[in-house]
Amino acid sequence: MDLTFSPEQESIRDAIRGVLADRIPAPRARAELAPDPGLWREAAALGWFALGLPEAAGGAGYGLPEETILFVELGRSLAAGPWLGTVLATHALAVIPTLRDELANVVGGRTRVAVVDDPADALGEATRPAGTVCGVADGDVADVFLVLGGRGVRWVAAGGRGVRVTGRESLDPTRRVADVSFADAPAELLAAEAIPLRRTALVLVAAEALGIAERTLEASVAHGKTREQFGRPIGSFQAVKHRCADMAVRTEVARSIVLFAAVALRDLEPEAPRHAQQAKVLAISAALANGHDNVQNHGGMGFTWEADAHLYLKRAWMLEHAFGTRTAHLDALAAPWRAG
């Protein structure tokens, strides 16, 4: 049993963090709407999209814990772009020999994939989806949609016949959304069961939220050490210090359950599905509460557009609404107790 990062995992984390820091230097750059094509190419060249694929499938041979490391860093840096769908797509495509080229294009950064989460099958269960799903994250920069239905997983070209994409702003200036309408669009069925991908998605979204919890904690602590009022650093006042302590507790709670869930899911532990939902709930709670506290800790500056405190909080809200809210997951977790 070991829930610490190995030296190899630490070097993966440091390498990813270094690239993102170079590519996304200033807070203002985070508010740019379009994902940086240079970063995307570099990510592909470094094998980020295929971290979790076996080497035989062109991947790095790691697993969900290493993908989790990537998404924590993406959350910390507020990186723009359809990272989640692209990584999930590699998993979905890797098991289908006839789609080798598609896989290579995704892994190589030439095909960007957004996820259309449709657990209630609003798009129907037939191979050809029909209907509209709103609020698809990064939907207007995707080349392909990975449609996760109640059961099936479908692959639909974004620019193809029968697909209409209407991009718009969201609460989060660093993440646009799209309303995506399908009208008898040609689609490829990738898998009969969407549940495994959805669980992976829960952990990766939770990891992104964990990154926000980490980063906002660090920002608040740094501010508390340097900002002076009444002739002292404000971090010496218990009101601020204790708020930072609570941020640290939430972050450690989130980090522990996210890593635990990632390993449990990788190893197909029977309790893994429960832990994936718990990770989503607790990591989002940490990101939302830390995001809020971080605005507070920065005082007047925290309320400005110029400071990036608001961007973390806004991203946290986007993540809350990805793959089920806290309320929905808590209801699902309580359901077995209520049955009968």
Place this chain on the structure above:
Amino acid sequence: MEIRFSAAEEAFRADARAWLEANVPRARRPVGADLRSLRDYDLAWQRRMFEGGWAGVSWPREYGGRGASLMEQVIWYEEYARAGAPEVTTTFVGLNHAGPTLIACGSAEQKAFHLPRILRGDVVWCQGFSEPNAGSDLASLQTRAVIEGEELVVSGQKIWTSFGNVAEFQELLVRTDPEAPRHRGISWVICAMDTPGIDIRPIKTLTGDQHFCEVFYDGVRIPLRNVVGRLNDGWRVAMATLGFERGTAFLSEQIRLARRVEDLAALARSVPGPRGGRAIDDDELARRLALARAEVDAMRAMTYRSVSLAVRTGVPGAEASVIRLFFSELVQRIDLLALDILGPAAVERRADGAGARWADAYLGGLSQTIGGGTKDIQRNIIGERVLGLPR
């Protein structure tokens, strides 16, 4: 990263489980005000563990302990709780604080005399640290000890001494140099509780029980050879093993908490809810239960992380204080949830109902964020020692 235990560790688990299943006392632990019966029960269980080779799992072998690795300790405490083995209360200070302190700082004679007695379950130890004016600010303690020949003569008062009225020995912090800076003039002394001049008065707590005591010292003569470590170096001696006070022993409490959540879910299926139906049918109560279970699972993951970090680095990490704070507040959230699920039964104290048990747990749990450093002190520790914020 790995959440499974090794084959050797699983073999250790199987041994521990088998032994516990065969040996955990069937008689229920006595409850209520009869501390003598409680003490006898706990010491008999300690003796049983000693005879079975399971006393002091974390203690080094050369001092009669099991010498278990950190991972084995994790497993032992998990199995201990799983088997429903008795909570460690009267024997806690001896096993988890005074004993480890003697191991770290005691003389050969002190170790030879005391350690076997603690392990065998011959004696109960209590703690004499806090004073009426030295709680969170422990270093301001004022109980004086003056050297007269080969003896220390102690005068003053201690408070919040758990089981002081059924203990043989006390780990006692006294001020031996009133002129020195406050952390420097303190000594850590072994005090026999039957020494003339000691007056022990139980304090009735808000739960109605009387395990806390005030201890008064009036010219109490303690041999100088009972000083542990060097004279005036008691602060360092006390801090040397403060981590032991919680450490892995804390795991059993977590497992018990996990079981409490499951018990609460069962209770919520059997009692009426606030708007008719069962309590579990109430959305808010059901979500709070699900959140409680998530938080308990997260705490286990935090503990695993903390232990595996300690294994990797060789030193206990700072995140122990994070776990500590989270645990104490989680206990209180779960206790509060229990009373909300119970509804009016929480206050009726019917002899046949579950209400009294949960209500007592709630009241007892109020001390979670006070004892051993209030939650405010814990937040200071996290802010200053973990995050590096200025004092």
